[in-house]
Amino acid sequence: MDQIGSALVAIVLGVGGLLVYFFGTNISLDKLVPDYPDEEGKIISRENSREQIRPWLFIAPAVFLLGVFLVYPALRTTYLSFFDDRSNNFVGLDNYVWAFKDDGFVLSLQNNVAWLAIVPLVSTVFGLLIAVLSDRVRWESAAKSFIFMPMAISFVGASIIWKFVYAFRATEQDQIGILNAVVVGLGGEAQTWYTEPPLNNLMLMIILIWIQTGFAMVLLSAALKNIPGEILEAARIDGANEIQVFFQVMIPQIMGTITVVMTTIIMVVLKVFDIVYTMTDGQFKTEVLGNYMYRWMFRNFDYGRGSMIAVTIMLAITPILYWNIREFLREESVR
Amino acid sequence: MSDMISRWLGWFSVRFTLAALVVLWTLPTFGLFISSLRDKDSLATTGWWTALSTREENDRARTGGAEDQVQAGDQYVIQGNVFEDTGKSARISAFGDGFLGGELTDHKVGDVVELEDGTTFTLDKEGNYEYTSSTPFEIDRGERFFYRAEFDPRFTLDNYREVLDDADMGDAFINSLTVTIPSTIFPVAIAAFAAYAFSWMNFPGRKAIFIIVVGLLVVPLQMSLIPLLRIYNDLGLVGTYPGIWLAHTGFGLPLAIFLLRNYIGTMPREIIESAKIDGASHFSIFIRLIVPLSVPALASFAIFQFLWVWNDMLVALVFLGKHPDKTVLTVALRELSGSRGDNWEIMTSAAFVSIAMPLVVFFALQRYFVRGLMAGSVKG
Numbered sequence: 266m267d268q269i270g271s272a273l274v275a276i277v278l279g280v281g282g283l284l285v286y287f288f289g290t291n292i293s294l295d296k297l298v299p300d301y302p303d304e305e306g307k308i309i310s311r312e313n314s315r316e317q318i319r320p321w322l323f324i325a326p327a328v329f330l331l332g333v334f335l336v337y338p339a340l341r342t343t344y345l346s347f348f349d350d351r352s353n354n355f356v357g358l359d360n361y362v363w364a365f366k367d368d369g370f371v372l373s374l375q376n377n378v379a380w381l382a383i384v385p386l387v388s389t390v391f392g393l394l395i396a397v398l399s400d401r402v403r404w405e406s407a408a409k410s411f412i413f414m415p416m417a418i419s420f421v422g423a424s425i426i427w428k429f430v431y432a433f434r435a436t437e438q439d440q441i442g443i444l445n446a447v448v449v450g451l452g453g454e455a456q457t458w459y460t461e462p463p464l465n466n467l468m469l470m471i472i473l474i475w476i477q478t479g480f481a482m483v484l485l486s487a488a489l490k491n492i493p494g495e496i497l498e499a500a501r502i503d504g505a506n507e508i509q510v511f512f513q514v515m516i517p518q519i520m521g522t523i524t525v526v527m528t529t530i531i532m533v534v535l536k537v538f539d540i541v542y543t544m545t546d547g548q549f550k551t552e553v554l555g556n557y558m559y560r561w562m563f564r565n566f567d568y569g570r571g572s573m574i575a576v577t578i579m580l581a582i583t584p585i586l587y588w589n590i591r592e593f594l595r596e597e598s599v600r
Numbered sequence: 601m602s603d604m605i606s607r608w609l610g611w612f613s614v615r616f617t618l619a620a621l622v623v624l625w626t627l628p629t630f631g632l633f634i635s636s637l638r639d640k641d642s643l644a645t646t647g648w649w650t651a652l653s654t655r656e657e658n659d660r661a662r663t664g665g666a667e668d669q670v671q672a673g674d675q676y677v678i679q680g681n682v683f684e685d686t687g688k689s690a691r692i693s694a695f696g697d698g699f700l701g702g703e704l705t706d707h708k709v710g711d712v713v714e715l716e717d718g719t720t721f722t723l724d725k726e727g728n729y730e731y732t733s734s735t736p737f738e739i740d741r742g743e744r745f746f747y748r749a750e751f752d753p754r755f756t757l758d759n760y761r762e763v764l765d766d767a768d769m770g771d772a773f774i775n776s777l778t779v780t781i782p783s784t785i786f787p788v789a790i791a792a793f794a795a796y797a798f799s800w801m802n803f804p805g806r807k808a809i810f811i812i813v814v815g816l817l818v819v820p821l822q823m824s825l826i827p828l829l830r831i832y833n834d835l836g837l838v839g840t841y842p843g844i845w846l847a848h849t850g851f852g853l854p855l856a857i858f859l860l861r862n863y864i865g866t867m868p869r870e871i872i873e874s875a876k877i878d879g880a881s882h883f884s885i886f887i888r889l890i891v892p893l894s895v896p897a898l899a900s901f902a903i904f905q906f907l908w909v910w911n912d913m914l915v916a917l918v919f920l921g922k923h924p925d926k927t928v929l930t931v932a933l934r935e936l937s938g939s940r941g942d943n944w945e946i947m948t949s950a951a952f953v954s955i956a957m958p959l960v961v962f963f964a965l966q967r968y969f970v971r972g973l974m975a976g977s978v979k980g
Binding site: 268269271272275276279280283287291295310312315316317319320321323324326327328330331333334335336337338339341342343345391394395398399401402408410411412413414415416417418419420421422424425426427428429430432439440441442443446475478479480483484487532535536538539542543555558559562563568571572574575576578579582585586589590593594597 | 614615617618621622625626627628629631632635643644645646647648649774775777778781782785786789790791793794796797798801802803806807809811812813814815816817818819820821822823824825826827828830841842845846847849850851853854857879881882883886907910911912913914917918929930933934937941944947948950951954955958959961962963966969970973974
């Protein structure tokens with residue numbers, strides 16, 4: 266209970282502090298650079314001078330926090346990746362050379378590539394399928410809510426949910442996991458789904474697909490609804506069947522959204538950590554970069570190699586970073 | 601005719617496929633929820649989809665002891681019910697073994713068993729037993745026997761009681777709230793000012809700084825962890841709430857600024873310009889005009905950030921650690937799955953405790969959540 270009390274105190278202090286800062290500095294600015302009357306008693310506004318300073322008051326807390334929590338650490342991590350485990354000695358590219366000889370790192374890299382090849386594509390395809398189908402029924406919003414729901418759940422929660430789906434009992438026993446129940450019901454043998462490579466990687470990917478499909482569906486559904494009706498009508502009048510309309514008219518129209526959806530999921534996949542950490546902790550050949558970095562940083566306390574793995578993830582994201590900024594500049598220029 | 605059939609097939613297959621997908625997507629969560637309400641024994645031995653059917657099972661019971669006997673005429677009787685105080689409801693089909701000797705299935709309900717010492721024992725379908733003797737009973741403990749019964753499905757909140765009290769998920773829930781609320785409010789407030797400045801104020805470097813913000817949207821968290829952990833170690837911020845509030849605020853800011861600028865930046869220029877002509881400063885325009893108009897965008901981001909922080913595990917692991925007083929739900933759940941992963945009565949209810957809050961927020965405020973998601977779909 267006193268914990269809730271201290272959280273409330275923190276909120277009051279924090280919000281109070283922010284208010285004091287924003288109101289205090291802005292009102293002081295008005296006081297320090299006041300308007301003044303000229304010889305004829307007319308008030309000369311010095312608002313223009315104040316406007317030289319005010320923007321900085323507005324952005325200072327944000328810039329400070331971005332600098333401390335994102336910009337500086339990112340540069341520092343890159344720098345540390347060229348140092349040894351305790352960051353005392355410069356080792357050049359040693360950590361990078363080590364990585365390509367290290368089985369764990371190579372395996373993580375391979376697994377991440379497999380995740381990249383499967384999760385964004387499958388989520389997008391399912392999302393698109395559901396968006397198209399739900400557009401044609403009256404219970405659209407209910408259907409979409411259910412598909413979208415996993416987006417609200419934590420990766421850990423989702424992992425437990427699926428661990429239960431994959432639960433194993435010997436074939437002769439009653440199954441408690443629904444997947445094995447189906448398999449046994451069809452005459453098969455019960456499986457330990459997430460401990461047998463290489464299939465177990467796919468079983469972990471399914472969890473992320475389950476979560477991300479809702480996201481893909483929401484964005485793609487909105488994009489589909491934005492296609493002007495006349496374009497679709499025109500295609501149908503020209504004799505295109507529904508399949509042709511879908512592939513030759515709809516898909517090209519929503520290509521931009523498909524790219525955004527895929528890119529967003531790619532970033533989620535590159536950073537995936539919680540699912541692997543909860544399900545297998547990287548055992549049974551399921552290691553991925555996110556979990557491998559955590560391992561080197563928190564179990565082996567090797568900051569050089571930990572940083573190097575973080576930089577690897579960053580390098581993979583860099584093309585997206587570049588593309589993002591380019592898109593932003595393009596949009597700004599038309600604005 | 602064939603046209604009608606193919607039309608009908610199309611109509612049907614759309615609905616069927618969609619319904620199948622919805623069921624497929626919902627079933628895992630639904631199964632977890634149903635399981636969390638089942639009693640421990642059924643949960644460990646049968647699938648949740650059988651939760652509504654009766655279950656035949658063998659069990660054992662004990663008669664009352666000598667102190668429970670009553671004298672009825674010239675007979676001494678010990679009476680009772682095997683299901684008393686168990687909360688179970690079942691119909692017995694057979695009994696035997698134990699002090700009755702022989703096999704569990706030797707006697708049908710209602711049979712009166714005559715024992716060698718001259719006592720008799722009978723058990724009915726509802727579980728009432730009668731143990732009768734012509735001389736006073738002298739047994740200290742009751743006698744043991746076995747029975748087979750059809751158990752009715754039983755739903756219970758016991759699992760929740762157990763995880764909230766014994767498995768500390770109750771404390772973890774409070775810890776999660778303690779982490780999440782300030783981590784949601786701070787970035788909203790800070791980002792709103794910055795977003796206004798980037799939208800409507802002129803200052804050198806405006807575009808360059810904003811481009812950096814756009815870039816930071818995709819920088820992975822992993823790039824921040826090691827240097828920040830070292831700073832936190834030096835400052836003694838590891839394992840403290842202010843430490844994690846600040847971290848979440850910093851990590852949430854790029855998206856917050858980006859989202860709010862998209863919203864505030866598209867407001868009509870005339871609103872701001874006419875206020876300027878009336879002599880209002882940017883500060884009073886922001887406070888009096890922009891903030892009230894931006895409530896939907898502020899709410900969108902707040903919900904997004906709330907769910908993000910609530911569901912986060914990595915930041916909590918690194919900056920709060922597994923310190924028992926400060927474990928948040930996600931970390932507690934992960935730890936449970938390591939230590940008691942096979943105790944499904946614990947895992948199912950614990951998982952549901954951790955996802956209950958996001959589900960409530962999601963279903964109540966879905967519209968805002970979707971809006972935030974669409975506006976910020978490039979977040980890193």
